[in-house]
Amino acid sequence: MARKAAGRPQEETLSLWKREQALLKTLVVDRDTEAWQRDLAFSGLQRVGGVDVSFVKGDSVSACASLVVLSYPELEVMYEDCRMVSLTAPYVSGFLAFREVPFLVDAVQQLREKEPRLMPQVLFVDGNGVLHHRGFGVACHLGVLTDLPCIGVAKKLLQVDGLENNALHKEKIRLLKGGGDSFPLMGGSGTVLGMALKSHDHSTKPLYVSVGHKMSLEAAVRLTHGCCKFRIPEPVRQADIRSRDYIRRTLGVQGAPALRPERSKKAQRPKACPQGASEEPAEDGKVCAPPPSSSPPPGWAGPPALLATHGLQSSVPWLGRAEQRQRPSSWGPQPAPPPGPRA
DNA sequence: GCGACAG
DNA sequence: ATCTTGTCGC
Structure with missing residues (x-):
């Protein structure tokens, strides 16, 4: 039943994915768009989110996707959602988002x-943002599709555009003094694609931070440092820990290394975690900062419309209209895309 | 054959 | 991503 999401996609699929990335890339905003991002103490920032996907050992399709929201600056979990999913696309470097x-x-x-009131004001994504083969990594992709500020945080340097994890690079890492120290990662064209950040005093390996969406690199690096109790930013670390625990709990009992659809109905219940003593009626204009973030200009139909203009259909869902969210797998043994400029 | 390879 | 226990150190 569960098809394998292994093997390399056909060259034509990769070509379509590249076009999709190129189009959506035009929607990326690499500057601060929110007031709190420019504040030295990030005043106004109250909720930071993190996402991650953990995998089942011998299974190439089963995984657990998680989204957590933590309070800032306390960094305490206030929302957690873990769900088992069946992956349809294989991992291909440069196309992680798909x-x-x-x-x-x-x-x-x-x-x-x-739980709209728990919507994070920024999302930390496990992977790169503009530090990517075509300048559109998973953090940009998620940012554009959700319209949320996103920060790309990778644990290893993606060697693109002239960037190399060579002796010189390693030496620069060795020269980082304490937590918060960083150095720019300049691509061949002289553009700064990201920053290598020593996330805390006793961390040897740096973090590779890059802009995902709606935030400047400077603010992204500063906030990343501000969210690190350990090497990995707490939002992503919690998402990782909890998604792995979820897999252990789901597979632990009943032994068999198989997915269990019957039970998933009851198991995938997101939960809001009580925060300190804030269990209030909460009317709209309370202590919280203004709703999520700004919305696209009126008349703007969103990413799907842009793609449609160019004869493409979203390979991933979008949060606009329900009818847009149909079959996520359009790259399988499907007929043919709508008439358009194909090779 | 060799090197690269976010997660 | 995952494979993997104990061990050394603060």
């Missing part, structure tokens, strides 16, 4: 519908 982003968008969408 494998993981559909489920993350779904998680954000569900939060937006059921």
Whole structure:
């Protein structure tokens, strides 16, 4: 039943994915768009989110996608959502978003519908933003589709555009003094694609931070440092820990290494965690900062419309209209895309 | 054959 | 991403 999401996609699929990335890339905003991002203490920032996808050992399709929201600056978990999913796309370097982003968008969408007040004001994404083969990594992709500020945080340097994890690079890392120290990662064209950040005093390996969406690199690096109790930013670390625990709990009992659809109905219940003593009626204009973030200009139909203009259909869902969210897998043994400028 | 390879 | 226990150190 569960098709394998293994093997390399056909060259034509990769070509379509590249076009999709190129189009959506035009929607990326690499500057600060929110007031709190420019404040030295991030005043106004109250909720930071993190996403991650963990995998089942011997299974190439089963995984757990998680979205967590933590309070800032306390960094305490106030919302957690873990769900088992069946991956449809294989992992291909440079196309990570097509494998993981559909489920993350779904998680954000569900939060937006059921607990809008817990919507994070920024999302930390496990992977790169503009530090990418074509300048559009998973953090940009998720940012554009959710319209949320996003920060790309990778644990390893993606060697693109002239960037190399060579002796010189390693030496620069060695020269980082304490937590918060960083150095720019300049691509061949002289553009700064990201920053290598020593996330805390006793960390040897740096973090590779890059802009995802709606935030400047400077603010992204500063906030990343501000969210690190350990090497990995707490939002992503919690998403990782909890998604792995979820897999252990789901597979631990009943032994068999198989997915269990019957039980998933009851198991995938997101939960809002009580925060300190804030269980209030909460009317709209309370202590909280203004709703999520700005919306696209009126008349703007969103990413799907842009793609349609160019004869493409979204490979991942979008949070606009329900009818847009149909079959996420359009790259399988499907007929043919709508008439358009194909090779 | 060799090197690269976010997660 | 995952494979993997104990061990050394603060």
